Amino acid sequence: MRAFNAELSKLFSLPGIWLAYLIGAIAPAAISALESMAQKEEILAGVSTRLSEVGYIGLALGVQGVIILGVLAVSSEYLTESSESGGGQQITTSLTVVSSRFHLLLAKACAVTVTSILLSVVAIMTTISATHFVLGEYTPAFEVSKLIGAVCYWTFTALLAFGITVLTRNGIIPLAVLIINTSVVSFSFLLSKVTKLALYLPDRVGIEMFMFTSDRFLTPFTGGLVMFAWVFVLFIVAAIVFHRRDVAA
């Protein structure tokens, strides 16, 4: 519990992570508002085919906030001080304060989980407000089960970013790959044109929890389970690597 408190304290005292909170709270609302504006005429005329996506599209595309959170939670440990300052890394301090590496990693993952849940709840509130602002009484009702799916999607995405960064020890690659994948071009979507197995990739199955995709093949609950399985396996791999690795290596 102490290690968890320390990890929360780290997450809230790092300026870069406030950027993650800001993006997490604003990006989904902005995307949803733009999408609602674009769709407004069709929705008012009752001919929109994408009514079920209204609002959720922002929650699907606006996960960058939790990606930054998951990556920075780990990469900040490995940021090296300048050589004039002695070239140290925070990870040496973290490991001399908590003697069990597994506890440290678990505490960090729990802190990322809790923060992601809070951030996704904030994002849902801003997104629903933005959609209401644009569509007014034509805003479709948001189902609680789908919103819970969105919270799970955000949290699992943060944990995937977290696990990948434990392996790379550097934030740049996971940050670039994951942000491009969720916003510009979806690698799993491209791969799914080659093999149907790509539909089981975590970002793709995670979306099933709250979006109707054209080639949907899993129920929201199964989609969530598959994404959780990815998170779980990645965490185990990350924990093994983190446990065995020399800090100096």
Add this chain to the structure above:
Amino acid sequence: MLEINNLVKHRGTHEILSGISFKARPGRVTGFLGPNGAGKSSTLRILLGLDRATSGSALINGKPFAELHNPLATVGASLDGSGAHRKRTGRAHLRWIARAAGLPNSRVEEVLEIVGLTDAAGQKVGKYSLGMGKRLGMAAALLGDPQILVLDEPVNGLDPEGIRFIRTFLRERAESGNTVLLSSHLMGELAETVDDVVIIKHGKIVADGTLEQVIGNHSSLEEAFFALTSEKAGDTV
């Protein structure tokens, strides 16, 4: 008490430590000396559970680091630089460490006062000088008021006043029964501070004893050090 027993460390095909053994005892300041790359930092990192030994053991009060329940209350360590993220303030850095050890924020203010960083505590660590970073690392090491201190190059980058402070402080810690192990390459400073000296060269211990024993017939610790670590020197004292 710190005990290093027959410690071996390989990295790839390179042997960094070739079965070294020594002790750092309570009530004494032990200086760990050696040229760059001799294996000082590797030894301290293994002792603190940061790196793994290939074989042998490094024990803190009879236990490996990973088995300590509240490590901060047993051993305080300061290695490279400040060990803090450069975007966090000095105070925020010490506060998360205090949380991890279940210590109140008032303890943070106490250690800031001890190392003389109170006025700079609200600044980002990235703005600190090397000496201030060292002081912050020292403050972190002292948070849990541990019986053992392990410090890598503690006076490196400090101004004369800072060096004098560390020297007096470490002597006081040892005299009240604590164990202090410090590595350094500053012979003059070390001779004024330590009771015992361990010298390492190419991953092997070449001298281990009290300051007087290690100096032996040489005129100073520096003379003894160069006699022991120059390429022509024999392997053991």
